[in-house]
Amino acid sequence: MSMIKGFHHLTAGVRHAQEDVDFYVKLLGQSLVKKTVLLDGDDPIYHLYYGNANGDPGTLVTSFPFRQRGVQARPGSGQVRVINYSVPRGSIEFWRSRFDRMSVRYDAEIVERFDERRQRFYHPCGIEFDLVETDLDKRPPCVAGDIPEANAVRGVHSITLSLREVAESVRFMSEAIGFRLVGQSGGYYRFETHTGGPGMVVAFLHEPDRMQGSSVYGEGTVHHVAFAVDSVDQQMELKEKFMALGYIDTSESVNRNYFRSMYFKMPGGVIFEAATTDIGFAIDENPGHFGEEFQLPPWLADRKNELLARLEPISV
Numbered sequence: 643m644s645m646i647k648g649f650h651h652l653t654a655g656v657r658h659a660q661e662d663v664d665f666y667v668k669l670l671g672q673s674l675v676k677k678t679v680l681l682d683g684d685d686p687i688y689h690l691y692y693g694n695a696n697g698d699p700g701t702l703v704t705s706f707p708f709r710q711r712g713v714q715a716r717p718g719s720g721q722v723r724v725i726n727y728s729v730p731r732g733s734i735e736f737w738r739s740r741f742d743r744m745s746v747r748y749d750a751e752i753v754e755r756f757d758e759r760r761q762r763f764y765h766p767c768g769i770e771f772d773l774v775e776t777d778l779d780k781r782p783p784c785v786a787g788d789i790p791e792a793n794a795v796r797g798v799h800s801i802t803l804s805l806r807e808v809a810e811s812v813r814f815m816s817e818a819i820g821f822r823l824v825g826q827s828g829g830y831y832r833f834e835t836h837t838g839g840p841g842m843v844v845a846f847l848h849e850p851d852r853m854q855g856s857s858v859y860g861e862g863t864v865h866h867v868a869f870a871v872d873s874v875d876q877q878m879e880l881k882e883k884f885m886a887l888g889y890i891d892t893s894e895s896v897n898r899n900y901f902r903s904m905y906f907k908m909p910g911g912v913i914f915e916a917a918t919t920d921i922g923f924a925i926d927e928n929p930g931h932f933g934e935e936f937q938l939p940p941w942l943a944d945r946k947n948e949l950l951a952r953l954e955p956i957s958v
């Protein structure tokens with residue numbers, strides 16, 4: 643059985659903080675689970691975490707609003723191309739009329755693949771999202787005043803990677819991280835891990851002619867995907883396994899306050915991460931109050947007011 647049982651989080655570079663909050667919270671009914679900061683040099687930038695109200699791993703998407711710093715990322719191959727959220731069967735029509743009402747760009751055509759109906763729509767910074775209809779996702783619904791349970795997002799269903807070449811990456815998915823190839827359709831390859839189903843699915847899209855995307859943190863791309871592992875011990879076990887298989891592009895375990903991160907590049911160039919589930923969001927806010935206050939890691943806590951003053955205010 644694989645050590646990796648599903649997603650932990652996805653991290654993207656977006657445009658403005660407020661439009662990002664509006665996209666995840668107002669439009670999609672996600673909770674702002676944590677409001678903190680990335681400090682790279684002396685220049686603070688928000689780090690915003692969204693997910694279900696519990697902040698469960700596998701529901702989390704995090705954003706860095708990069709417009710403030712003016713860094714553009716280049717979409718292309720070797721990246722996570724699409725973030726897919728699961729919604730119950732028959733709810734795409736609800737979302738299409740919501741997109742109309744809230745002026746969200748979406749595709750006219752509803753697509754079906756691997757027996758699931760899908761609706762493509764777009765984040766204001768251009769990142770592609772799909773709603774995927776399934777009744778197999780039993781995670782708590784992200785309901786809101788105007789989003790009933792029957793239509794509510796359950797969490798990250800899957801990710802779609804854009805790859806110029808797939809052979810080596812197909813092998814990596816099974817040998818290195820324990821996913822099974824469960825289906826192929828056109829240029830799409832579908833992998834599942836653990837018990838399979840929503841939250842445990844990775845898809846490849848083979849795009850041999852798509853130019854390489856950037857791997858900088860910048861506006862307009864998903865930077866990486868993190869899979870959940872239990873502990874730093876498991877990270878180190880994975881790291882050794884990757885090295886033994888010939889994949890030496892791995893990082894040390896890095897302290898991210900709410901979890902520990904070990905990064906690695908899969909053969910197709912996409913940045914993967916193994917994030918631990920042994921810490922969590924309750925270290926600085928009580929469950930039920932996640933995301934209410936601006937939080938800083940202990941090593942920055944005494945600079946709270948100074949850093950806040952240099953960020954645009956956001957309202958949730």
Ligand SMILES: [Fe+2]
Nearest residue numbers: 653868903915
């Ligand atoms: Fe991450």
